[in-house]
Amino acid sequence: MVSVGILLFPGFQMLSLSTSTVFEFANLEVEQPFYRVDLVSEEGGPVKSSMGFAIDTVPFGPYDTVLVVGDNEVLDATPGLLSYLQHAVVKSRRVTSACTGSFHLAAAGLLEGRKATTHWYHARAFRQAYPTVRLEEDRIFTVDGPLWTSAGMTACLDLALALVENDLGAEVSREVARKLVIYHRRAGGQSQFSALLDIDPKSDRVQTALVYARQHLQEELSVERLADVAHLSPRQFSRLFRSETGHTPAKAIERLRIEAARLMLESGDHPIDIIARDTGFGDPERMRRAFLRAFGQPPQMMRRALQLQA
Structure with missing residues (x-):
């Protein structure tokens, strides 16, 4: 079973949680619990979203795949979050981010010299803050070794579908996209525009x-x-x-x-x-x-x- 930890923090953007549905439908497609998905946070317990309501979480733990969600304002990561990511990149098979979650990966030092993307609206701020990262701001998602990053908002679905394709093959990913009424998974190199x-x-x-x-x-x-x-x-x-x-x-x-x-x-x-x-x-x-x-x-x-x- 592939364990996926979707990492939340106060003020996270709710749309990123739609990635969990991709893994849910992958399980339905292969007719077995291939993925186990947890919503995790530094302390566990309720975590408030950008909309103000809270989602229950479990504390940080080891996962095959870690997904750091984004937020609306590029919030600063806590020392505990950065430390967790630095350990995760060694212990996990994949460390991924959606939207502005790439700022947290960069702050943890994981993206230095690597390619990455983020929401186009925050690309200039990202370049200024992390000039050693090879930012590809016009990409839906990027893959550089164990580090996967996606652009903003609905691009997290393309990232999740790509992860499913990586694990279970293109046909399963395609069927999941069809059942979610997504036209198709956009290629990572496709423009955000x-x-x-x-x-x-x-x-x-x-x-x-x-x-x-x-x-x-x-x-x-x-x-x-x-x-x-x-x-x-x-x-x-x-x-x-x-x-x-x-x-x-x-x-x-x-x-x-x-x-x-x-x-x-x-x-x-x-x-x-x-x-x-x-x-x-x-x-x-x-x-x-x-x-x-x-x-x-x-x-x-x-x-x-x-x-x-x-």
């Missing part, structure tokens, strides 16, 4: 068309095809799309393709022509022009910069 969120469609019809587009980027995505997915005429769809998003359908599809191409650039050594093909640009020159419009530099230059940074 989403083109879909930025485009911000309002109606179900436009959202459905955009989700369809993101799932079929390799294919021809004409206005007629998207309008058919949205159950509208092409003229109605174009008018509704622009009024809701401020973009034409073609411009929005280009942004989705750029996002997918950038992720492929960052997450592997795929040839440029393969990236262009798999993201629907068709040819490298068309993708190059789109990158110049979006980033002011071609994909090859972005790749060289990433390699130098690595």
Whole structure:
């Protein structure tokens, strides 16, 4: 049995507790108590959340996996918490954090020289406080040896699903995500920022068309095809799309393709022509022009910069 200690402290953010449900459904999926999850704190007993109500906990103890939750204000860790983390990184298989929990890992000295991430809103403060940490502020989660860190808020679910995948395989993780009605586990290298969120469609019809587009980027995505997915005429769809998003359908599809191409650039050594093909640009020159419009530099230059940074 894999023991998981979710570490709480006064003022913790409640959303991090949703990670426990991922482990609960993993147990249901494999039809055995594979995970044992405890909510732990320095003293044990009730611990107040950022909402003001308390959650009961047990005192610090040994765990296979330790998960430090985040908070809304980047609260200072107590000496007892820091000492516990310093011992945990030696005794536990994995020490992980969600959201601003990475500040506590860094304060304990666990992240020095390692890569990590945190909530984008607190990234600048993190860099100033811990300049020796290789902060990757545009990541959903990072893994560096036994240390796993996730970005803010719902990214803790991606982290928990990745831990389940690490233990039980991709199929179990995928089934857990489906049962939790999560679209899919985002890859660790995926940006914290989403083109879909930025485009911000309002109606179900436009959202459905955009989700369809993101799932079929390799294919021809004409206005007629998207309008058919949205159950509208092409003229109605174009008018509704622009009024809701401020973009034409073609411009929005280009942004989705750029996002997918950038992720492929960052997450592997795929040839440029393969990236262009798999993201629907068709040819490298068309993708190059789109990158110049979006980033002011071609994909090859972005790749060289990433390699130098690595």
